[in-house]
Amino acid sequence: MDVSAYIQANREQFFADLKEWLAIPSISGNPAHHADVGRSAEWLAAHLRGLGWPTVEVWPTGTPDGPGLPAVFAEWPAEDPDAPSVVVYGHHDVQPVEPLEEWDTDPFTPTERGDSLYARGASDDKGQVFFHTLGVRAGMAAAGSGAPPVTIKLLVEGEEESGSVHFADLLRERRDRLACDAIVISDTTMWSADVPSMCTGMRGLTEAEVSLYGPSTDLHSGSFGGAVPNPLHAMAELLARLHDERGRVTLPGFYDDVVPLTDEERELFARLPFDEAAWLRTAGDSRAAYGEAGYSTLERVWARPTAEVNGMWGGHTGPGGKTIVPREAHAKLSFRLVAGQEPVKVQEAFRQWVAAHTPEGIRAEVRVPGGGVRPCFSPIDSAGVKAARRAMERAFGKEILFTREGGSGPEADLADILEAPLIFVAVGLDEDRIHAPNEKVEMPLLLKAAEAAAHLWDELATALR
Amino acid sequence: MDVSAYIQANREQFFADLKEWLAIPSISGNPAHHADVGRSAEWLAAHLRGLGWPTVEVWPTGTPDGPGLPAVFAEWPAEDPDAPSVVVYGHHDVQPVEPLEEWDTDPFTPTERGDSLYARGASDDKGQVFFHTLGVRAGMAAAGSGAPPVTIKLLVEGEEESGSVHFADLLRERRDRLACDAIVISDTTMWSADVPSMCTGMRGLTEAEVSLYGPSTDLHSGSFGGAVPNPLHAMAELLARLHDERGRVTLPGFYDDVVPLTDEERELFARLPFDEAAWLRTAGDSRAAYGEAGYSTLERVWARPTAEVNGMWGGHTGPGGKTIVPREAHAKLSFRLVAGQEPVKVQEAFRQWVAAHTPEGIRAEVRVPGGGVRPCFSPIDSAGVKAARRAMERAFGKEILFTREGGSGPEADLADILEAPLIFVAVGLDEDRIHAPNEKVEMPLLLKAAEAAAHLWDELATALR
Numbered sequence A, B: 001m002d003v004s005a006y007i008q009a010n011r012e013q014f015f016a017d018l019k020e021w022l023a024i025p026s027i028s029g030n031p032a033h034h035a036d037v038g039r040s041a042e043w044l045a046a047h048l049r050g051l052g053w054p055t056v057e058v059w060p061t062g063t064p065d066g067p068g069l070p071a072v073f074a075e076w077p078a079e080d081p082d083a084p085s086v087v088v089y090g091h092h093d094v095q096p097v098e099p100l101e102e103w104d105t106d107p108f109t110p111t112e113r114g115d116s117l118y119a120r121g122a123s124d125d126k127g128q129v130f131f132h133t134l135g136v137r138a139g140m141a142a143a144g145s146g147a148p149p150v151t152i153k154l155l156v157e158g159e160e161e162s163g164s165v166h167f168a169d170l171l172r173e174r175r176d177r178l179a180c181d182a183i184v185i186s187d188t189t190m191w192s193a194d195v196p197s198m199c200t201g202m203r204g205l206t207e208a209e210v211s212l213y214g215p216s217t218d219l220h221s222g223s224f225g226g227a228v229p230n231p232l233h234a235m236a237e238l239l240a241r242l243h244d245e246r247g248r249v250t251l252p253g254f255y256d257d258v259v260p261l262t263d264e265e266r267e268l269f270a271r272l273p274f275d276e277a278a279w280l281r282t283a284g285d286s287r288a289a290y291g292e293a294g295y296s297t298l299e300r301v302w303a304r305p306t307a308e309v310n311g312m313w314g315g316h317t318g319p320g321g322k323t324i325v326p327r328e329a330h331a332k333l334s335f336r337l338v339a340g341q342e343p344v345k346v347q348e349a350f351r352q353w354v355a356a357h358t359p360e361g362i363r364a365e366v367r368v369p370g371g372g373v374r375p376c377f378s379p380i381d382s383a384g385v386k387a388a389r390r391a392m393e394r395a396f397g398k399e400i401l402f403t404r405e406g407g408s409g410p411e412a413d414l415a416d417i418l419e420a421p422l423i424f425v426a427v428g429l430d431e432d433r434i435h436a437p438n439e440k441v442e443m444p445l446l447l448k449a450a451e452a453a454a455h456l457w458d459e460l461a462t463a464l465r
Helices: A003-022 A031-050 A126-143 A167-173 A231-240 A263-270 A276-282 A297-303 A343-356 A383-396 A411-418 A443-463 B003-022 B031-050 B126-143 B167-173 B231-240 B263-270 B276-282 B297-303 B343-356 B383-396 B411-418 B443-463
Strands: A055-059 A071-076 A085-091 A111-113 A116-118 A151-157 A182-185 A197-202 A204-213 A306-315 A328-337 A363-367 A401-405 A422-424 A440-442 B055-059 B071-076 B085-091 B111-113 B116-118 B151-157 B182-185 B197-202 B204-213 B306-315 B328-337 B363-367 B401-405 B422-424 B440-442
Touching: A003 A031, A003 A116, A003 A126, A003 A443, A031 A055, A031 A071, A031 A126, A031 A151, A085 A126, A085 A411, A126 A151, A126 A443, A167 A411, A182 A411, A197 A383, A197 A422, A204 A231, A204 A343, A231 A306, A231 A328, A231 B231, A231 B306, A263 A297, A263 A401, A297 A401, A306 B231, A328 A343, A343 A363, A383 A422, A383 A443, A411 A422, A440 A443, B003 B031, B003 B116, B003 B126, B003 B443, B031 B055, B031 B071, B031 B126, B031 B151, B085 B126, B085 B411, B126 B151, B126 B443, B167 B411, B182 B411, B197 B383, B197 B422, B204 B231, B204 B343, B231 B306, B231 B328, B263 B297, B263 B401, B297 B401, B328 B343, B343 B363, B383 B422, B383 B443, B411 B422, B440 B443
Parallel strands: A085 A151, A085 A182, A182 A422, A197 A401, B085 B151, B085 B182, B182 B422, B197 B401
Antiparallel strands: A055 A071, A071 A151, A111 A116, A116 A440, A204 A328, A204 A363, A306 A328, A306 B306, B055 B071, B071 B151, B111 B116, B116 B440, B204 B328, B204 B363, B306 B328
16 A cells, blocks of 8 residues: 555545644643643543554653653664664644634634634644644555654654743753654645645744943933934934834844855745735735845845844824923843844854944943844755655645745754754644634645655655655 | 122012912912912012112913913113114013922922022022012113113013913014114023023924824734834834934934034033043933034033934833834924024925835824924124123123023024024023922022123123124
8 A cells, every 4th residue: 555545545534633632732832721731632542552652751841940741752663773863843733722712613623614724723734733643644554564764763842832841851861762863843844736846944032132222311302402322313323223224134244154156046935926916915915015125025034144223212102292302211122133144143253243333422232131132043955955856746746846944943942952953844824823713734735745755755765865 | 899799789678578478389380379460560660660660561471272371571772762772581480399308498488508599480580570679770880870771671581480381372462562783681590699690592393193004904924024114113213313423413404504613612611620530420320422423411401403212102002012013103302493493394394204214014103392482502703692791791701602492492482583693691590499499599599690680781781782
């Protein structure tokens, strides 16, 4: 029985099981549902044991400060002790469901309508964790083997939707058990149902707050206006300098470490059917695209670093006028970083740049909360990405294109702590309404994903050797 | 008996009367004291009648919306029907007294300590209104005449400390009665007790609020950052453009109408013993003076127009980070204007400038609250200023220098509505602590001012013919 036939034969049981899991309201952001997150972990562990996974463990998380929510770990070793090992990452906790009245059916009563399965977590991320359980079995059935061709280490986190607060610690603690040659991430999206694609990276992030101080008190602008430095003027000048006239960030060295887009990746991006007018509508009806000169909108969002002012304030901000030279001005900034950039280097460059551009009579302070999130990236010509692309192409029967994610996530911790390359294999869609009412997943895509996952272990067994 | 001898002879009664008036808590900003403002007007009217002023009236103010606080009008006609007429402006209402515990003696129990007389209103402005009552009598006594050499029209407002809300209407209503050839303002300060001076102008003021709108909602900076216009970036760029590298305001035509400082006025300003380090301490310990290149600090504050950002806000301003492209940004600005500039022209220039510098994809809105305050200015070589300077020099026995005021006030309405030049004759000091606890006035200066006022009518009778 080939992979596809096995998957079709087990289709009904697969969705019946998934629905059982989706019925558990494992909302990690709501303490009232923390017991449900525990039930969700136990349900998954029991299910994996029932499917024959040789090792299944529920891993508690937490610190001396308080308990965290459990992750599930399951391992199915390859027969060949020299076979590569692969960690598969997903999460079993889900987003809150408010506003409940906007759901057409109960979020924890999984409901099929056409090809769609509606439930909180259907796409993000229970459905996408679950296709792996079917994929492994389909691969073994097709090969007539009792074990997969690579050692699979499934790691299903329980705190992703509440900030993955204990995840990095868990990875460090369990580093030996999680040793691997590659990490498969199944928690992202494809371009569209018709245009299957793979993500190859996520942007990193670092934040900063800058404060400029002038006089020790707000001054009467009649008595002093025009004769002492105004911190709001200094802030406007400082932030206006942050970009040049080509939309490039002016911090010295900001682009030095950036891994440039290859011609091939740009060409593949350009083949995605991108409708800029429709995209602008999703961007809060923005009236125009604007960004770094020489790059397309998709390139700007996915593969170019940014400096963004997120908030700015100072002086009189209430009703009416107040003719003052204010004592201080503040701004919050964030930098999205791409392959090659280090958050701490950017933080240091920002500190130096602020110091260099603070005018006489103004005192500047820069605060940086935390170390930031590193970008993650897998080149499209790397062995793992090429193998996964072949697996996807075998399942979907068409060319797989590439995307990236503009946001930042705990995936960077996986790559950094486990020291292995990331491979993004996922079939979520932008229209799955994750984090919103009426979340759903396309059932045919989950089956395609299971098929791709079955092929993936074959491909990786060869590619990673 | 000459002017000085008359004043010395009447010194005690003068201060006894002033203390009686100062004991009335005529706080216009506090409705609980509005009856006291009425009593203050009646007291002054009765006192002036007692001094022989031929016409004394209490003028009610107010609109159909509600009553205002009364002004006092008194007229003493010259014998010669062709003599010039002069309006003398002051106010009889006072500032609130909180915090009361910081006063060394009760604010409404006038108390002498050395040469100082302590009471709320002693300097601002009852004492400065009152020296005119003594000055007129001294002048007539010295001339042996039953009338002054010019027709004097004393106008003592009751709402100056609460925004002069009905003052312009009052002036328009009573325009015929107030017809005059000059307006003497006794509500400002001199450089110092040792360096007597005259103010020659006050800056005008106009305010504006600008809002920049981008996406219809805050956007996730991971998904959209770097690819759509950010209103905070646009605001920083807009406001950074407001001044050039020489500290000049960049609105087209902004300086076109400015009456330039004359060499003589600059030279006289430069002779004022200005201690910039001490001034910076009063400027909230500002670390450096900064302003339009080519002008001194005093010139910048007194005689050059400014554009000042008073407040600015947008995006996330609370604790922690929020990685958004915000939907909007706001700023409040004020422009101080000098002789020759029109608030409405500056408002229009600002609107056009904002429109011209709003980037693609951003929508701008400019709101202008009211018509602004016009600047007022009397050239130092004008007949009225020269006459008043001679009168001051006769009283003080030394050269009188010139200052201006950086702030803005209702004096501009007087000049505009009555269509007459302003002459500032006043002896308040910066250290009189007006609007603060322990307000006081220097009694010897009030007597010098009375002497100057006595000479003033002689000088103006000739100069204004």
